[in-house]
Amino acid sequence: MKGISMVSSVLLSLACRSLSNPVTPRSGVILFKPLSVTTDSVHNIHVRYGDDSYEGGVHVVYGDCNMSDMQEKHHEVGSIVISRSIRPERFIWIVPEGTAHGGCLHAYSGSAVIGRSAPITVKQNLGKREEISAVADVNGPWFDGVAYMQAKQNNASFVAMAKSKKIAIVGGGMSGLMTSLLLESVGIHDWHITESSQRIGGRIRTKYLAGTSRDDYQYQEMGPMRFPVSVKYPDTNETLDIQDHKMVFQLADVLNQLNGNGSSLAVKFIPWIQSSPNVPGNSRGFRLPNGRIPSVSAIRENSSLANPVPEAPNEEDVELAELAVEELLAADNDRLRNVSQNVFRAHKEAIEKGLFHWSEAAYLRYALNMSADSVDFIAGSADSPLWGEWYDTVYFMATQWRTIDKGLESLPRAFLPHVQNRLTLGRKIEGLQYNDDTGKISLQWRQDPLAMKPESEDYDYAVVSVPFSKVRLWKLPPYSSLLTRAISTMNYQQSCKVALHYKTRFWEKLSPPIIGGCGTVDIAGIGSVCYPAYEINSTRPGVILASYSSGTPARSLAALSTADHIGLVQRAMIEVHGEVAAEQFTGAYERQCWETDEHQAGAWAAPSVGQQELYIPAYYETESSTIFIGEHTSYTHAWIFSALDSAVRGTTQLLLDMGLVDEAKEIVETWMGRWIHV
Numbered sequence: 001m002k003g004i005s006m007v008s009s010v011l012l013s014l015a016c017r018s019l020s021n022p023v024t025p026r027s028g029v030i031l032f033k034p035l036s037v038t039t040d041s042v043h044n045i046h047v048r049y050g051d052d053s054y055e056g057g058v059h060v061v062y063g064d065c066n067m068s069d070m071q072e073k074h075h076e077v078g079s080i081v082i083s084r085s086i087r088p089e090r091f092i093w094i095v096p097e098g099t100a101h102g103g104c105l106h107a108y109s110g111s112a113v114i115g116r117s118a119p120i121t122v123k124q125n126l127g128k129r130e131e132i133s134a135v136a137d138v139n140g141p142w143f144d145g146v147a148y149m150q151a152k153q154n155n156a157s158f159v160a161m162a163k164s165k166k167i168a169i170v171g172g173g174m175s176g177l178m179t180s181l182l183l184e185s186v187g188i189h190d191w192h193i194t195e196s197s198q199r200i201g202g203r204i205r206t207k208y209l210a211g212t213s214r215d216d217y218q219y220q221e222m223g224p225m226r227f228p229v230s231v232k233y234p235d236t237n238e239t240l241d242i243q244d245h246k247m248v249f250q251l252a253d254v255l256n257q258l259n260g261n262g263s264s265l266a267v268k269f270i271p272w273i274q275s276s277p278n279v280p281g282n283s284r285g286f287r288l289p290n291g292r293i294p295s296v297s298a299i300r301e302n303s304s305l306a307n308p309v310p311e312a313p314n315e316e317d318v319e320l321a322e323l324a325v326e327e328l329l330a331a332d333n334d335r336l337r338n339v340s341q342n343v344f345r346a347h348k349e350a351i352e353k354g355l356f357h358w359s360e361a362a363y364l365r366y367a368l369n370m371s372a373d374s375v376d377f378i379a380g381s382a383d384s385p386l387w388g389e390w391y392d393t394v395y396f397m398a399t400q401w402r403t404i405d406k407g408l409e410s411l412p413r414a415f416l417p418h419v420q421n422r423l424t425l426g427r428k429i430e431g432l433q434y435n436d437d438t439g440k441i442s443l444q445w446r447q448d449p450l451a452m453k454p455e456s457e458d459y460d461y462a463v464v465s466v467p468f469s470k471v472r473l474w475k476l477p478p479y480s481s482l483l484t485r486a487i488s489t490m491n492y493q494q495s496c497k498v499a500l501h502y503k504t505r506f507w508e509k510l511s512p513p514i515i516g517g518c519g520t521v522d523i524a525g526i527g528s529v530c531y532p533a534y535e536i537n538s539t540r541p542g543v544i545l546a547s548y549s550s551g552t553p554a555r556s557l558a559a560l561s562t563a564d565h566i567g568l569v570q571r572a573m574i575e576v577h578g579e580v581a582a583e584q585f586t587g588a589y590e591r592q593c594w595e596t597d598e599h600q601a602g603a604w605a606a607p608s609v610g611q612q613e614l615y616i617p618a619y620y621e622t623e624s625s626t627i628f629i630g631e632h633t634s635y636t637h638a639w640i641f642s643a644l645d646s647a648v649r650g651t652t653q654l655l656l657d658m659g660l661v662d663e664a665k666e667i668v669e670t671w672m673g674r675w676i677h678v
């Protein structure tokens with residue numbers, strides 16, 4: 001055969017690019033980069049054409065380098081008919097167990113050898129391959145031992161696709177933006193982001209109050225606002241980094257390098273104050289003589305500054321419940337360390353422990369047979385699995401936190417130069433249509449909501465980062481029952497935030513002063529109150545996150561008129577701080593209720609008991625040329641890391657579906673490297 005060149009293997013590390021000395025028959029086949037492979041894994045075989053005149057069948061096999069007949073092969077790699085219009089640049093080689101060390105790849109045209117590689121080093125893979133859609137690794141560390149790479153055997157074709165495929169990225173939130181960066185980094189440039197709003201960033205919503213700019217430091221975060229960095233464990237006095245959130249800092253480093261370090265687009269992290277002694281506390285209705293709410297530290301030092309805790313219906317039940325839940329969670333410091341070091345392994349362990357089978361209330365009621373009164377007193381009736389409590393416990397144990405200077409919107413803002421030429425804003429996708437004949441997926445939208453016929457555009461793949469709370473209203477292809485159910489039923493948390501603007505940072509001048517931090521108060525509808533961690537003791541005006549409420553109360557708050565909601569919150573600020581809050585209020589505010597946001601319809605995914613363990617395998621299957629990403633498809637929810645992690649998984653999935661194994665490995669090793677064990 002004149003024209004095929006192959007990499008007999010690809011190294012597990014793409015950094016190794018050296019060429020070897022392949023055998024090149026007179027017909028002109030060149031085989032290069034045959035260094036080493038691992039059994040029970042998948043590799044790219046690169047193809048180069050030295051003579052464009054060759055057309056015909058090509059059969060690729062692996063066997064002894066000196067074999068004289070194709071029938072002497074160890075195993076078959078694949079076959080294809082080459083023509084002037086079909087000249088793939090790569091093949092895919094699934095290396096089976098038992099592959100002999102020191103053999104060669106051979107290309108045959110009929111009975112004639114038209115290409116042979118140099119001898120190949122074959123290493124035995126001691127790990128076990130898991131199909132990605134099987135429970136074992138979908139719900140655990142899918143990248144451990146690059147297991148996801150090895151899992152594509154049942155789906156991989158012999159020929160890899162070209163990088164010229166047209167990719168739709170639906171949704172310009174953090175997972176969609178991350179996907180564009182990952183695709184670009186491996187040389188896939190024909191992608192386009194379609195976003196329903198007039199901005200990028202999704203649920204990152206930094207609001208600059210009273211008409212100010214980011215340089216005026218008059219802002220609050222109406223979406224995510226902080227990143228846990230490390231936990232100090234008092235039993236050993238050791239400090240351990242929280243590994244998963246490092247992906248946010250890694251992303252910022254990459255963007256800063258792309259934009260030129262020190263540019264106006266730089267993402268700069270500053271300390272966040274999560275806990276502060278003088279923030280208002282939950283005094284359960286008790287008020288000081290001056291009418292104010294006592295601080296957290298004052299209540300801690302003097303329990304009489306809080307009304308008594310309601311009496312438990314059964315003290316024995318309370319004690320039993322505490323011990324039982326602790327035992328189920330195994331919430332000792334060693335377990336918590338495991339979560340902070342590798343949340344993916346912890347997720348798999350949580351499944352094995354049954355933490356997705358129970359909410360705390362259900363466990364107490366049905367596993368321990370406690371009375372309804374006791375369960376209500378101890379746990380309420382929330383239907384969230386214990387897994388969420390486990391990982392959030394670790395995150396909120398953090399003793400060191402970071403936020404982004406001048407607002408988290410700096411993160412999506414740093415993407416803008418790299419996406420603005422392949423970005424459509426204000427286009428509300430309302431359907432996906434798959435063509436069985438062409439394998440294309442089309443996005444559908446209506447500029448005129450009353451138009452009967454939608455506009456559309458075809459793509460080779462759609463990577464959809466839009467929350468299921470919106471996707472469930474779209475017209476969709478006939479996806480599997482599991483994926484369809486996930487889209488239609490995934491539960492989302494509701495949340496409302498209100499930020500208020502004041503003439504000065506008066507709270508820092510109170511006695512005692514309030515310096516950053518978040519406190520939870522007992523005033524109905526307020527939830528938490530958070531004070532800015534930036535510009536401490538500045539002479540500028542200031543902004544308080546005066547209410548951060550989630551769960552069922554937020555649904556009631558969202559139904560209020562804006563005037564009534566702002567009035568409720570401002571009255572609460574006077575109750576917390578005294579009349580100074582009335583004197584200092586400028587009247588400027590921002591309000592965000594996520595359940596009524598037309599682009600989100602929910603604050604973050606909050607799977608009910610049974611949903612996460614059941615649905616996650618569906619996200620790892622590409623159906624109708626569609627891949628779903630977003631924090632709702634991740635192991636954890638409500639954090640920026642969760643969105644970024646889903647983009648790494650989704651992009652890897654896309655690349656492997658295209659047969660671009662080298663690029664998939666590069667993505668995994670670059671972004672998941674701290675967890676990979678080859």
